[in-house]
Amino acid sequence: MGRARILVFSAACLAALGLASAAQAGEVYGGIYAHEVDTPLTFATNEGGVDFQLGYRFHPIEGAWKIEPYLIGSLNSEGDTSFAGIGVGRKFHIGPVYVRPGVGLVVHDGPGFRIDPDSGRRTDLGSRVLFEPEIAIGTYLSERVTIEASWVHISHAQLFNSEQNPGIDMMGVRLNLKL
Template identity: 35%
Template sequence: MKTAMFAALGSLALGGAGLGFAAPAMAGEAFVGVYKHDVTFIGKAVGLGAAGREGGADIHLGYRTDKLENLRWLGKPQVHTMVSINTKNTSNFVAAGFDWKVDFGQPGGFYLRPGMGLAYTDGKAKLPPANAPGLSDEERARRTYLYYHRIEFGSHVLFEPELALGYQVSDKLSVELSYTHLSNGQIFHQGKNQGLDDAGVRLVYAF
């Protein structure tokens, strides 16, 4: 039920982006990716830590507009919208934001793609304390399980920075190694901020 709801929300978001930014002929690009959910090696490498509590894979489905020429002052970004569905039905999310394709030399080879957006997750914003007084053994066990197996985001609304290293295979097709992070940034919530790191590969098809 939860996954179906997020798939529907994602379809609406992707459709809305396509209608809102499409040229007379369909423009932009679609992407699909497979990611390891809640990886820990990136957070450990940069000293930020990582939750490492949830498992499974994430399927990312998304759409990007062409470069927005009228936003030169912002570096002519592309707008992305996406939905992420977790195979274990834990923390799904939808996101939208800006990203920038930065070619290494002439267009048509390797490139970097940094991005920043906002996301909404159906994951746990707050976990109930397992040491609260008066709990039954069953309830205490349930809360303890959640503590070790669910991320406590602190907020359902989160920042969504991302970074990809891509290679343009042809005019239509690109492949990207992609990293996506979710965090409340101590702005949407003060306190718990375990966050989510996704790392994977995505295929990009230009219309």
């Protein structure tokens, strides 16, 4: 999927969400992330730049779990892997801070096949559709505004190839605005 398609998809989703009634409004968020952070969950894909992420969290679904469905889009500044997707998260309050884990599915525009010339190792992501676990730690700046430090990971968890799964980790900060 090309970068233009991901942007159009993300914009269309966010525009559709703008039609939601105020009673069911959730929150929009945006942030900036370091792309391809070295962690034990990944190996180098030789990508760079920063990621600009934009998303929308729906109003929590009532019930015992109070999960928050979300849409996410991420655009890489250097033309490397960008993605768009959907997921669910949950906010757990711990005093003045909260923790927000989430898990989703994304479609990315990274190369379908890529080999590192130095190591001979495949560095493509192995599948066009990837899992997107994430976790954030945040605090309230006001009643409607929160700020979060977050980690976002995309990979196929070795489901499509048990010997190849570089994944990409992104770490950054995002601002959330409750509508």
